[in-house]
Amino acid sequence: MDHRLNQYGQPIGLFVDLPLPRPHPPHQALEGRYATLEPLSVDHADGFFNAFSDPSGWTYLGEETPFDDRQHARDWTAGKAASRDPQFYTVLVQGRAVGFLSLLRINPQAASIEVGFIHFSPALQGTRAATEVQFLLMRHVFEDLGYRRYEWKCDALNAPSRRAALRLGFSFEGIFRQALVYKGRNRDTAWYSILDGEWPALRQGFEIWLKPENFDAQGQQRQSLSALIASAKP
Template sequence: MDHRLNGYGQPIGLPVELDLPRPLPPHTPLRGEVATLVPLSADHADGFFEVFTDPAGWTYLGDETPFADRDAARAWTATKASSRDPLFYTVLVDDRPVGFLSLLRINPQAASIEVGFIHFSPALQGTRAATEVQYLLMRHVFEDLSYRRYEWKCDALNAPSRRAALRLGFTFEGIFRQALVYKGRNRDTAWYSVIDSEWPARRTAFEAWLAPANFDTDGRQRQSLSDCATG
C-alpha cells in the first residue's frame, strides 16, 4: 500500500522517516575502477576543447553552443566551475577530461536531485567508464547523501538520452508538453526517475555489469546491463 488513512478517512501519503533537509552535495571526487569524477575546473578547458569536436553533441544541451575556439572553451569552463546548481563534475579517464555531467535542481527538503547537463565525448560514449560514472554518482546520491529521488530529464526528441535513461534503470514518468523554450525552439520534456527503494537492485545490476569478468579480452560486454538487472 502506498498510502494510509487519516482520522477523517482520507488517503494520505506514508510517513517519511528521514531527517530533512538532507545535506547539499559536497563537491568532492568520486573514484571508480576505470574513471573518476572530479569537480569541474578551469584547468579542464583545453581538454574539453580537444575532445568535443562534434558540434552535433551540443544540440540538446540547453542554450550551450560548440566552442568557437580555446578562449571560448576557457570562458565557458570557468563559468561552470563556479556554479553550485548545477554542480559540475568532469569525467577523467587516464587523467584526461573526456566529458562532464552535473547534479542540479538540488532540493534538500524533498531529498530530490537531478542528474543532467551530460556531455560525453566520442572517446567516452558507449564505454565501461561512461556507465561507471553514472553508477558512482547515483550511489553517491542514495548512499552518501540519503536522497529519496534521482531524476533524469531530457528533450523528448532526444532519443539517445531517452534510451540511456532506460538502460540505466530509470522509470519513465511521462512527457511535460511545451515545458521549455531553448535555442529558440520548443521543448517537450521527458521525465524519468529512480527512487531510493529501487536503488539496491539497481546497484546489484550495475556492479554485476561493471565486474571485470563481464568483459572479454577485447573489452566487449558478455551480459548487457538489462540482462544483469533481470538476472
C-alpha cells in the first residue's frame, strides 16, 4: 500500500489532490452505440413487466419480488423513479425497456460510488448492449464526475454477479460475513472495486471490445473483454 511518513515517522495515506466533495450524479441519459441509459420512469413499467417474466431473476434483489401484475410493476417503478440513492437508470435497446441498474451509496465527500441493483432481462443478458451500459456508467463516474472509487457488491452466493464483476475489470476485495439479512436469510457480501488509476486501461479494453469489427457475421466476439483488459493494463 502506498504511503508517506508524517513528522513522527508514522505511515499515513498519500495526499489526495482532488477537490472534494465531488458532484452528485446528475440524473441524465447516457447514449451508447447499442443501448441508452435513461432515468427510470413510470413510462418504463409496462416494458419491465413484459421483460421480467422469469421469477428467478429476482432472487438476489434485496426485498424485491417478481411483479404480480402490471399495476404492481407501475407502483414499484414509481417508487424507484423517485429515489436519488439508489438512483435508477433504465436500459433501452431499440426503444424497449429491457433492464435497469442504479448508482447507490453515493459518497461525494469520499468520491466513492457503487453500481448495483442490477436486473437485466434474458433479452439483454450476454449482449453487447449489456456490456456497453456498464461502460457508459463507469465512464460517466470516472470522467464526467471525477470519482476515485467505483464499487460492486453482491451476495457471495450469486455466482453470475461475481463472474460479471471480474469480467468487467473489478478487483475482488473480500467477503463481509453475515453482512445483511434480506428476505429472511443471511447474506455474506462479496466486495469488488475499480479505482480511478485503473480506469484508463479498462477504458481502452472496453472501447476495443465494443467496436463492431470485434464481432464476426454471427455476432461472436473475436477478442474477449477480459483478455483486452488484461493486455491494456501496465
